Amino acid sequence: MKIVFIRKFKSVTAFDPIALPDFTVLTGVNGAGKSHLLEAIENGSLHVDGIPPNQPNGARPIRRFDSNTLVPQDTGPFSAAQIAQEQTSFWTEISQHREQQL
Numbered sequence: 838m839k840i841v842f843i844r845k846f847k848s849v850t851a852f853d854p855i856a857l858p859d860f861t862v863l864t865g866v867n868g869a870g871k872s873h874l875l876e877a878i879e880n881g882s883l884h885v886d887g888i889p890p891n892q893p894n895g896a897r898p899i900r901r902f903d904s905n906t907l908v909p910q911d912t913g914p915f916s917a918a919q920i921a922q923e924q925t926s927f928w929t930e931i932s933q934h935r936e937q938q939l
Contacts, residue, residue: 846882
């Protein structure tokens with residue numbers, strides 16, 4: 838996938854076009870700009886080749902999840918089987934969303 842700079846967004850003020858593998862792990866220290874980079878992709882400030890940008894009040898092919906989104910929302914006790922079921926459900930949802938985009 839190729840990422841191309843479109844316009845400034847927060848700390849992302851310039852960005853040379855870069856080709857990345859389809860599965861990429863983004864790491865860095867706090868304050869390095871990881872979230873700004875992902876937000877810039879989500880709002881269309883950076884374009885990902887082959888993926889249409891999100892439309893206001895329309896299709897949203899780009900979805901960003903934060904760490905709170907991936908944590909089970911119940912505060913009571915739960916079993917390992919329940920966690921596994923929630924993870925499976927999450928990955929099924931992502932797979933279905935991806936298939937809709939292809």
